[in-house]
Amino acid sequence: MRSDAEALSAEVLRLEDPDATVDAIAEGLRHEVAAFHRKGAVVALSGGIDSTVVASLAARAFGPERVLGVLMPEADSSPDTLRLSRLAADSLGIPTVLEDITPLLEAAGCYRRRDEAIRRVVPEYDASWKAKLVLPSVLETDRYRLFSIVVEAPDGRRESARLPPAEYLQVVAATNFKQRSRKMMEYYHADRLNYAVLGTPNRLEYDQGFFVKNGDGAADVKPIAHLYKTQVYQLAGTLGVPDEIRTRPPTTDTYSMPQSQEEFYFSLPYDKMDLCLYAVNHGLSAETVAGALGLTPEQVERVFRDIASKRRVGRYLHAAPRLLGAVEGAVR
Amino acid sequence: MDSIEGDVRRFMADNFILDESAGPLDGDESLTQSGVLDSMGVLELILFIEERFGVHVPDEDTLPQNLDTVDRIVGYVRSRLAEGGGNGAL
Numbered sequence: 362m363r364s365d366a367e368a369l370s371a372e373v374l375r376l377e378d379p380d381a382t383v384d385a386i387a388e389g390l391r392h393e394v395a396a397f398h399r400k401g402a403v404v405a406l407s408g409g410i411d412s413t414v415v416a417s418l419a420a421r422a423f424g425p426e427r428v429l430g431v432l433m434p435e436a437d438s439s440p441d442t443l444r445l446s447r448l449a450a451d452s453l454g455i456p457t458v459l460e461d462i463t464p465l466l467e468a469a470g471c472y473r474r475r476d477e478a479i480r481r482v483v484p485e486y487d488a489s490w491k492a493k494l495v496l497p498s499v500l501e502t503d504r505y506r507l508f509s510i511v512v513e514a515p516d517g518r519r520e521s522a523r524l525p526p527a528e529y530l531q532v533v534a535a536t537n538f539k540q541r542s543r544k545m546m547e548y549y550h551a552d553r554l555n556y557a558v559l560g561t562p563n564r565l566e567y568d569q570g571f572f573v574k575n576g577d578g579a580a581d582v583k584p585i586a587h588l589y590k591t592q593v594y595q596l597a598g599t600l601g602v603p604d605e606i607r608t609r610p611p612t613t614d615t616y617s618m619p620q621s622q623e624e625f626y627f628s629l630p631y632d633k634m635d636l637c638l639y640a641v642n643h644g645l646s647a648e649t650v651a652g653a654l655g656l657t658p659e660q661v662e663r664v665f666r667d668i669a670s671k672r673r674v675g676r677y678l679h680a681a682p683r684l685l686g687a688v689e690g691a692v693r
Numbered sequence: 694m695d696s697i698e699g700d701v702r703r704f705m706a707d708n709f710i711l712d713e714s715a716g717p718l719d720g721d722e723s724l725t726q727s728g729v730l731d732s733m734g735v736l737e738l739i740l741f742i743e744e745r746f747g748v749h750v751p752d753e754d755t756l757p758q759n760l761d762t763v764d765r766i767v768g769y770v771r772s773r774l775a776e777g778g779g780n781g782a783l
Contacts, residue, residue, distance in 0.1 A: 497752070505735045505755045523752060526736040674731060 369645060369653040374591045374635055379599040382592075383421060386584050390422035390559075393582045399557040401427030403547050405577075406457070407614065408445025410606060411561040411585065414593050417600040418584055419559055420453045429550055430457040433543045435466055437617040445606055452603050458550060462542045471538035478531035479510055482522050489515050493616035494524075494532065499628040499663045500656065506667065513618055536615060540576025557581040563590045565634055569668065570675030571626050578678060589635040628664045629654075637664045697746070698767045704741050705763070709734060720764040725757065735760065742766070748773040 376382050394402060402419040406412050419428040430450040434443045443459075450457045466472060472488070479486045486492070491513045496506045508529055511521045524532065544558075551558045560580025562572055567586040572578035585593055590611075597607050611622045611631060627634050633654050640650045640661075647661040654661070698720075705718065709729050724730040730738065738760060739750045748770060759769040 503756050503758070504752065505757070505760070506732060507736055507739075507752075507755055509752075524736075525740055526733065529736060530733075670725075670732070673728070 369636060369640065369649055371591055371632060371636070373639060374589050376592050376595050379595055382588075383418065383596060383599055386418050387422040390419060390582060390584055394423070394557045397557050397581060399551070399555055399581070401429070401554060401556040402559045402582075403429045403431060403551040403554070403556045404559050404561070405543055405547050406430045406432055406446035406449055407561075408442045408449060408606065409609065409611065409614075410590075410593055410597055410602070411563050411566075412446075413449040413602050413606050414597050414600060415559050415561045415584055416449060416455060417453055417602060418596075420455055421600075425454040426456070427556075428453070428455040429554060429556065430455050431543075431547055431550055432457055432459045433462050433546060435461065435463045435539060436472065437615065439612070439614055439619070441609070442614055445609065448603055449606060452601070460546050462539070462546065465542050465546075466538055469538050469542070471535050471542075475532050475535035478528040478535065479512065482510060482524060482528050483512050483520055485514075486512050491617040493618035493620040493625075495521075495620070495624045496626070498623075499667050500660045503663065511618065537573045537576055539615060540573035540578075544576050544579050551581075559584060560586070562586050563593050564588055565590050565627070565631060565638060568638060568675070569627070569671040570678045571622075572678065574678045589639065590631040591635045628667050634664075637661065638668060641665055641668050695767075697770050698763065700745055701763055701766050701770075704738070704745070705729065708737060708741075718763055720767075721762050723757075723761050724763075725761055730761075738766070742770060746770050746774065 390402070394400070401423050404412060404416040404419055406416060416428060416430055430446065430453075432443060432446045432450075447457070476486065476488060479492055493511050494508045495511050496508060497504050499506060507523055509521050509523050510528075510532065511519060513519050547558045550556070558579070558581050560577070560583035562577070562583055563585050564587055566572060567583065585596075588596070594607065613620050613622060613625050623630060629637065636654060637650060639645075647658040647665060650656070650661045650664075651658045656664075702718070705724075718724075718727075718729070724734075735755070739755065742748060742750055750773075754769070758765060760766055
């Protein structure tokens, strides 16, 4: 008999029949989009694994000619984002539209409002500097996970400072213009073509609230929200996603300094996070996970607490508008 | 109730939605487990401590053992003041 530690490995997440999973999702997409009386799909392409897999599934469901890939770089985007987005679209043969959202963000004051807040903490910061938000590692300390701003001067000098509440909220609120502007653009094209908008969160992101409410959290269908990221990678292989996209490290691509998803949000690299989330969902002990992942039980307990904490925060992010009285017959 | 504890409880009552039907917070009740404080709330609490008592809360002190209950917050502030880190505003 296998022990729990042996049982907990990436194998528990392996899709037994990925071709059947692809077929089921494609069928589900056709069903849901038809129910909305829409006739195709819009997918925002980021050059990452999730959006490429969603676009690929949509191409299977509707045919490539009825999937529109929307490319939406902005001033802080990595050059790789646009290049790999084009690579994804070309590999699928889907049409694309390029929407540089930088002027939209400038008009909304995204960069100005963000930089104002950063300058209140780092007075010498200006538009020639780069910045990112980071969290302390959950593995190394019991400290609360409080965001710090890291800034880099043009000469490479770096500073870091914990953000007070007002400045933290303003940096996040201003940065959220990016995800919300992109979603507005996606719906423009969806409305223009009578298509549905597909969301690209994987299970880790959906469960842990790694999205902006009414930004990248908004969509008509979220076809991979039930799949662990490990499984998304497995589907990427089945779907023939280009190697360069499959090997690109996950990134937020939101701040001007390169930022991994671990330093911004998750406690661990995605493959280990997947297994911790699986363990929480299946009632496995911290000791079991620790043995499988090479961590201490105390470290795994901290990850479990972080998962629970993010789920509490996520309730607001997932919540539909609450009504305070009955509205009979309005929604069927 | 001493002045530090009174100030901390007043800050909690003024800034966070507490379940008033449950009565006052127990001094040893976990503020994060009970849902009173989230990470944003911790940031606000740190700012309050720094501004009200004039003690700097360094990153290495932002731990549950210092800030997760009213008793711990009071103890932490008292120890920091005893170290001479306060503004004497009490």
